Amino acid sequence: MLAAIILLPFLYGIALACCGCKLSPRAGLFVLPVPIVLFLYFVWQIPRVAAGAGAAFSCPLLPQLGIDFALGLNGVSLIFALLISGIGALICCYSIGYLKPQENLTAYYCLILFFLGAMLGVVVARNLMVLYLFWEWTSVTSFLLIGFWHDRSRARYGAQKALFLTVCGGFCLFAAFVLLYTVAGSLDIDTLLQRKELILHSPAYIPILILTVLGAFTKSAQIPFHIWLPDAMEAPTPISCFLHSATMVKAGIYLLLIMTPLLGGNALWFAAVSGVGLLSLIWGAYQALKQTDLKAILAYSTVSQLGLIVALIGFGSQASLTAALFHTVNHATFKGSLFLVAGMIDHSCGTRDVRRLGGLAKVMPRTAVLAACGCLAMAGLPPFNGFLSKELFFGSALEAVSGNLAFLGGAAWLIPALAVLGSIFTFAYCLLILFRVFAGPLPAALPQTPHEAPRIMLWPSAILASFTLIIAFFPNLLARYLLTPAISGLLGETVRIHIAFWHGFNLSLLMTLLVFALGFALYKAWPQARKLFFGLPKLCSANAVYDRLIPGNGLIAAAGKVTDLYMTRRLQDYIVFNLLFFLCMTLGSIFCHVHGLRLLPEISPVSPFAYAWAACIIAAAIAVVRSQNRIPAVLSLGAIGYSVSFFFAVFCAPDLALTQLLIETVSLALFFLAFRHLPASFADKPQSRRRKRFNLLIALLTGCCVSLVALIGQSNRMFSGISGYYVENAKALTGGSNIVNVILVDFRGLDTMGEISVIAVAAIGVFVLIGLSPVKPFNRQGGDRQ
Amino acid sequence: MELLIAIVIGALFSAGIYLLLSRTLLRILLGVSLTTHGVLLLLLAMGKLNAGAAPLLHARAAAAYADPLPQALILTAIVIGFGITAFLIVLCYRAYQVLGSDDTELCRGAENE
Numbered sequence: 003m004l005a006a007i008i009l010l011p012f013l014y015g016i017a018l019a020c021c022g023c024k025l026s027p028r029a030g031l032f033v034l035p036v037p038i039v040l041f042l043y044f045v046w047q048i049p050r051v052a053a054g055a056g057a058a059f060s061c062p063l064l065p066q067l068g069i070d071f072a073l074g075l076n077g078v079s080l081i082f083a084l085l086i087s088g089i090g091a092l093i094c095c096y097s098i099g100y101l102k103p104q105e106n107l108t109a110y111y112c113l114i115l116f117f118l119g120a121m122l123g124v125v126v127a128r129n130l131m132v133l134y135l136f137w138e139w140t141s142v143t144s145f146l147l148i149g150f151w152h153d154r155s156r157a158r159y160g161a162q163k164a165l166f167l168t169v170c171g172g173f174c175l176f177a178a179f180v181l182l183y184t185v186a187g188s189l190d191i192d193t194l195l196q197r198k199e200l201i202l203h204s205p206a207y208i209p210i211l212i213l214t215v216l217g218a219f220t221k222s223a224q225i226p227f228h229i230w231l232p233d234a235m236e237a238p239t240p241i242s243c244f245l246h247s248a249t250m251v252k253a254g255i256y257l258l259l260i261m262t263p264l265l266g267g268n269a270l271w272f273a274a275v276s277g278v279g280l281l282s283l284i285w286g287a288y289q290a291l292k293q294t295d296l297k298a299i300l301a302y303s304t305v306s307q308l309g310l311i312v313a314l315i316g317f318g319s320q321a322s323l324t325a326a327l328f329h330t331v332n333h334a335t336f337k338g339s340l341f342l343v344a345g346m347i348d349h350s351c352g353t354r355d356v357r358r359l360g361g362l363a364k365v366m367p368r369t370a371v372l373a374a375c376g377c378l379a380m381a382g383l384p385p386f387n388g389f390l391s392k393e394l395f396f397g398s399a400l401e402a403v404s405g406n407l408a409f410l411g412g413a414a415w416l417i418p419a420l421a422v423l424g425s426i427f428t429f430a431y432c433l434l435i436l437f438r439v440f441a442g443p444l445p446a447a448l449p450q451t452p453h454e455a456p457r458i459m460l461w462p463s464a465i466l467a468s469f470t471l472i473i474a475f476f477p478n479l480l481a482r483y484l485l486t487p488a489i490s491g492l493l494g495e496t497v498r499i500h501i502a503f504w505h506g507f508n509l510s511l512l513m514t515l516l517v518f519a520l521g522f523a524l525y526k527a528w529p530q531a532r533k534l535f536f537g538l539p540k541l542c543s544a545n546a547v548y549d550r551l552i553p554g555n556g557l558i559a560a561a562g563k564v565t566d567l568y569m570t571r572r573l574q575d576y577i578v579f580n581l582l583f584f585l586c587m588t589l590g591s592i593f594c595h596v597h598g599l600r601l602l603p604e605i606s607p608v609s610p611f612a613y614a615w616a617a618c619i620i621a622a623a624i625a626v627v628r629s630q631n632r633i634p635a636v637l638s639l640g641a642i643g644y645s646v647s648f649f650f651a652v653f654c655a656p657d658l659a660l661t662q663l664l665i666e667t668v669s670l671a672l673f674f675l676a677f678r679h680l681p682a683s684f685a686d687k688p689q690s691r692r693r694k695r696f697n698l699l700i701a702l703l704t705g706c707c708v709s710l711v712a713l714i715g716q717s718n719r720m721f722s723g724i725s726g727y728y729v730e731n732a733k734a735l736t737g738g739s740n741i742v743n744v745i746l747v748d749f750r751g752l753d754t755m756g757e758i759s760v761i762a763v764a765a766i767g768v769f770v771l772i773g774l775s776p777v778k779p780f781n782r783q784g785g786d787r788q
Numbered sequence: 789m790e791l792l793i794a795i796v797i798g799a800l801f802s803a804g805i806y807l808l809l810s811r812t813l814l815r816i817l818l819g820v821s822l823t824t825h826g827v828l829l830l831l832l833a834m835g836k837l838n839a840g841a842a843p844l845l846h847a848r849a850a851a852a853y854a855d856p857l858p859q860a861l862i863l864t865a866i867v868i869g870f871g872i873t874a875f876l877i878v879l880c881y882r883a884y885q886v887l888g889s890d891d892t893e894l895c896r897g898a899e900n901e
Contacts (some may be wrong), residue, residue, distance in 0.1 A: 326791040571896040573816075574809050581805065603790040612789060616796050623803035626818055639821055642800070646825050650862075653832065654854040658862050662828075665870045669821070676877045680814060680884055687811035687891050697809040705802030708830065712794040715834045723856040725835075732845060739845035741856040746863060757864050764871035768878045 004057040004073050008126060010117035015112045029512060030098035037090035037118060044075075044083045051080045052264040052487045063132070068189045077488030081327060082125040082256055084484075085334050086249045090118045092338070092462035093244040099459040100240055110219040110238075117245065124253050130179040130189040132423055133257075137175065137221075140253060141168040144245050148237040159553065160233035165278025166552060167230045175257075178213035181206045195494075196266055201264065211265050214257070215274055222254025222308045225282045226544040232301040239345030242297060247304045247341055247384060248334040253489025255330055256309065258315045259323070263492060266318055272406045280420045282309025284295055287427030291434070292535055296344045296354040300337065301379065306428060307333045314398055318406045322398035324481075324489050324499055329391035331480065332473060336379035336388060339466035340435075343373045346459055347439065352449030356435070361444035365452045370440045375467040377411040379474075381432035382425065382517065387473040390501055392517075396421060396510035407694070413740055422513050429521025434528065477501035574697075578642055579705055588707055592714065601710075603717035619645045632684035636673045640666060657742050793833050800826030813880045813890040820876060824869040831862045 014036050018029065034046040050056055054073030063071045075083070094114065100410060101107060118144060123136030134314050142165070149161035185204045194201070201207060218224075223231040234246050245251070265271060282758040286306025293299045311333070314326035346369050347362065348354045363370035379386035403414045410416075444452075454460070473480055481499040489497050505511065524531055551557060568579065592599070622645070623636040630633035643666030651659035689697070728745055738744040746754050800822055807819030834857030843856040884890050 029862075243867060359895055398891040404808050446893055491800050573892045574811070577808055605791060608789045608792055610793060616792050618797045619796050623799050624820060626822060627803050627806055632814060635818060639818055641816045642822065642825055646828060649829070650832070655832070655859045655862070656842050656844075658859055660830075661863055665866055669870060672874055672877055676881055679881045681890050684812070684814060686815060687893065689811060697806055700809065701802045701804075701806035704805045705798035705800075708801045708826065709794040709798030712830055712833050713790065716790050716794075722856065723857070725855045728856055729843070729845075740844065741843035741853065742859045744862040745856060750860065754864070757868060760868055761871045767875050771868070771878045771882045774882070 003059070004061040004075065004126065005061075005071070007040060007122050008073060008119060010040070011115040011122070014114035015119070018108060018115065019112050027103040027107065029111045030094055030101075033111040033115060034091065034094045034098075036115060037087045037094055040087035040118070040122070041091055044080060044087055046381065047075055047080060050485055051075055051077055054487075054491075056080065058128070059709055060128075067131075068129075068183060068187070069131045070129050070190065070578045071132055072190060073123075073126045073132075074128040075126055077484070077486075077491040078256065078259055079125040081331065081484050081488055082249075082252065083122055085252075085331065086118065086121050086125070087418060089244055089338055089466075090114070090332060092342075092465060093240045094241075095239045095461050096342055096345070096462040097238070099456045099563075106150075110147075110573075111144050113147050113150075114241075114244070115231075117147065117250070121249050121253065125256055128191050129716070130182065130191065130194075132363075133192070133677055134172070135180055137217075137253060138169065138172050140245075140250050141165060141172055141221075144168065144234070144250055147241045147245060148234045149234070150241065152240055154236060156233070157236035159495060160230070160236040162553065163548065164230040164234045167220050167227050167548075171217045174220075175217030178210050180216065181210045181213070185210070186668075191260065191264075192635065198264060202267075204463040207265075207269065211271060214261055214265060215271075215278075218254035219278060219312075220254070222228050222258070222559055223282075223305050224254070224278050224309060224312055225285055228282060228286065228305040229544045229548055231305055232298050234296075235297040235301050239274060239297065239348060242301070243338050243341035243345070243705040247300070247337045251304065251308055251332075252311075252330060253312050255315070255326070258312065259326065259492065262315060262318065262323065263494065270384070271410050272316055273410070274316070276313045276402070276407065276417070279309045279311070279313030279316050280417065280424070283313060283424035284304060284309075284420060284427065287424050287431065288535075290431045291427055294355055294357050296347065296356055296359075296435070296439070297341075299356070299431060300341055300344060303428070304337060305381070306424065307337065310424070310566060310770060314395060317402040319398065319399050319401055320489060320493060320497055321394070321401060323492065324497075325391060325394035325398050327485055327488055328394060328477075328480070328501065331484075332379070332387040332391045332470070335466050335469040335473065336376045336386070339372055339463045339470070340376035340380070342463035342466065343369055343376060346455035346463070347452075349459070350450060350455055351452045356438050358445060358448065359439045361440070362452060363440040364444055366440075366454050368454055368464075372460075372463050373440060374436060374468045375470050377432040377436040379470040381429045381521070382514070384503065385474050386470045387477070388470070389514075390474060390477055390503065392425065393505060394501070394512055395425075396513045397505070400509055418513065422517055425513075426518040426521045426524060429517055430524040430528070433522070433525040437525075474503075477578060479694065486740045558647065578700060581700055585703060588711060592710065599714055600717040601713060601721075602711060615645060615649065630683075630685045632677060632682065635684050636670065636677075639673075640670045654694055655742075657740070790833070793829060797826050797829050797833065800829065804869070811892050813883060813892065816892070817876050817880055821873055823870075824865070824873075828862050828865055828869075830863060831858050833857055 014033070018033065019033070044643070047056060056079075058072075058074040060070050060072040062072075063069045070250050075573035094111070097110070101110065117140060120136045120139035124133055124140060127133035127136060145161050145165035148164055149157050152161075159726075181187065182194060182201065185206050186194050186200050188194055188197065207743060220227040231246060231251070235242050266275075283306050286302045286304070286309055290299045290302035290306060293302060307329075311329050314322045314329065344354060346366070347359065350366065351359060351362070353359065375386065382388045382392035396418065399418040402417055407414050407417060478499075478501055481501050485496060486499050487500060546771050549556075568575075570576075619642055622641040625638040626635050626642075629638065643662065647659045647662035647666060650656075650662055680719045728741055732741045733739060736744045736748040738748065804819045804821075804826060805820060807815045810816065830898055835858035841853055843853045843859065852877030866870075880890070883895065889895065
């Protein structure tokens with residue numbers, strides 16, 4: 003059942019691709035049932051998972067390498083699966099109104115379905131390699147969806163950047179998984195947890211930790227890999243909402259969560275994860291303040307909010323992990339609704355530039371209400387769910403000072419300080435979005451006359467926005483049915499989670515009030531603060547590093563140069579590459595086995611006749627090479643052919659001798675026939691001296707190598723031959739007495755049929771090539787030849 | 789005899805490969821033919837060179853016959869080799885007709901094609 007659920011989007015997507023053209027304008031309606039069905043299935047699973055009996059599925063995929071197609075639902079994966087399928091359904095619905103019917107909707111919805119399946123695969127996979135497989139699938143679908151409007155150069159740039167960074171992270175993850183397998187001998191997550199001690203005490207522990215964390219950070223856009231996320235905003239807005247805010251970027255969060263019991267628990271983990279998380283929180287919020295594009299603000303805000311979640315995971319206590327999961331859900335609700343609002347504004351006003359927008363509350367009152375819910379929730383104001391998770395965040399940060407991060411000593415107090423600073427920025431940009439876009443006078447010059455978006459776009463956003471309130475008022479519903487099973491499963495102990503609005507007068511309440519006061523002050527003083535912010539010197543920018551290293555003259559040009567190095571479009575070079583490969587392989591394997599091989603065979607006596615024969619062939623071969631005229635060359639070739647035929651006759655092969663004689667004669671006739679139509683000169687075109695010497699060297703080397711192979715082949719009999727079988731059974735089984743013929747037409751009759759087909763194909767080729775209408779000779783100087 | 793035939797095979801291969809690496813279509817063609825001859829001899833040398841009677845059944849012991857298997861392979865190879873030669877000749881003819889040159893250097897096509 004679970005496997006069918008995961009494969010459903012893929013199969014549906016393929017079906018859509020197959021019959022897509024006809025229902026392209028209505029593809030959205032066709033696709034919408036899939037995420038809804040998935041969502042209902044996962045809702046149905048809630049009580050089962052809470053009872054500890056979530057659906058599971060396993061079948062061997064590559065058992066030799068420990069890879070099973072193992073899927074399983076537990077508390078953490080269920081939360082993510084609900085988010086993915088639920089928001090997926092809303093996004094499908096929203097896209098129906100957002101995208102114009104003439105766009106390539108089939109491709110769009112196919113990719114959404116593939117992404118949906120891959121993302122669900124990531125969160126339900128119980129085998130690390132299966133997880134990795136789905137992980138890369140999400141990167142690829144994300145790449146294709148960012149580049150959905152591929153006629154825009156920014157979209158192509160953004161897609162390439164996202165792919166490059168996330169796939170680099172993916173490789174790190176792959177390396178980490180391989181290391182885990184070599185250390186613990188299993189890729190199954192549950193088995194790995196049982197062998198935790200083995201991993202903790204192995205020398206590979208630090209590399210595994212670093213590589214895993216790198217994989218998670220690139221996916222979740224943490225500093226300094228966050229640069230791909232703002233550029234990914236070139237995607238259609240529903241995609242930005244779905245992939246780049248609500249689900250795909252949370253894959254890194256999911257990975258960190260499931261790795262916490264396995265790899266967490268030491269200082270490096272706590273410091274690296276929470277440090278990077280806090281830095282991303284502050285840097286993202288600070289950058290969000292400076293942006294003017296609505297989606298860019300939201301992108302940086304996503305970086306910052308993901309940083310908050312990552313920091314919470316880094317604190318590593320039970321309360322902070324709960325807060326991390328809780329905020330993951332909250333962030334998906336308010337950021338999702340904000341992205342959808344941004345899409346509606348873009349859709350109805352024709353611009354997303356906050357400097358050009360204003361006063362939209364008058365013309366888009368419903369949108370304004372939704373935006374207010376989202377912004378205030380993100381700012382952490384009561385009575386929205388953001389307030390609850392922010393309280394939990396401050397509480398966890400304070401707890402970490404004396405808890406898991408106590409080893410930092412006095413510096414640990416930086417953590418709550420940084421948390422407050424990041425939250426102040428967050429508060430300020432939330433108010434800035436809300437009031438700059440929706441308050442004040444309506445600007446006169448907008449690209450389009452603003453109007454309320456159609457209902458099909460409003461509803462998904464409204465559902466998400468309503469959740470900001472529902473979760474805020476009934477947080478313990480979520481805590482009881484989703485968070486408790488998740489955290490219990492994650493930590494392997496039964497926990498009780500209770501989330502309350504009011505914690506009494508304590509330090510975290512003070513911090514919240516401080517954030518409100520200073521955040522509001524920053525918002526009020528924004529015109530002055532803005533100058534200060536933009537006046538700050540630009541430090542080293544990760545974007546500049548990326549732009550120097552990767553596109554344009556960087557890695558991509560270098561890759562092109564490497565390709566040009568061997569793709570010379572010159573036939574001779576390709577032959578040389580093949581020969582070099584042949585030489586390396588043959589000589590290498592001879593060298594490796596040189597001890598077990600006899601190099602010289604037993605020499606049988608040579609008649610003087612044979613010397614003459616050999617001399618004749620070699621002389622003729624040299625004559626062919628040195629000949630400047632084609633007639634002597636072909637005649638020398640004929641001489642070789644006849645000598646070979648003579649050799650066959652001497653060595654008891656009458657059939658071969660006859661066939662060779664016949665074929666050689668026909669070939670000669672063919673050559674002379676063709677000469678009428680070929681250029682008269684047989685001299686080689688000029689080649690440089692060095693090139694000629696090199697060719698000669700390669701030719702002689704190959705000749706020597708083949709001679710060596712011939713000698714070794716004659717002196718070593720590694721297996722008993724199968725020829726005896728043919729000799730003994732020829733008469734009895736086939737009734738023929740010419741063994742060679744019997745092998746060809748009877749024992750190996752099918753091979754011979756294949757051979758005849760080859761000849762037939764060659765004959766058809768010859769016939770067609772000759773019969774093609776004569777074309778005008780191609781003139782290299784340009785223009786038609788007279 | 790074994791050494792001698794190995795040398796002959798090597799010589800045929802060297803000459804064939806050297807021709808293959810030149811720029812003229814006809815030379816490449818003859819190079820293929822020369823290499824084919826080398827392959828035929830190589831196949832025969834892989835069986836036992838000196839052994840007995842032609843593989844036509846009479847009342848002899850099985851060991852008295854020359855190895856029939858390489859011979860069957862060679863017979864196939866000769867015919868296939870002819871097919872390839874014939875096809876290549878016509879291909880050269882056609883290429884010369886269409887491109888107006890028998891120089892592979894001039895048939896390289898445009899960059900990034």
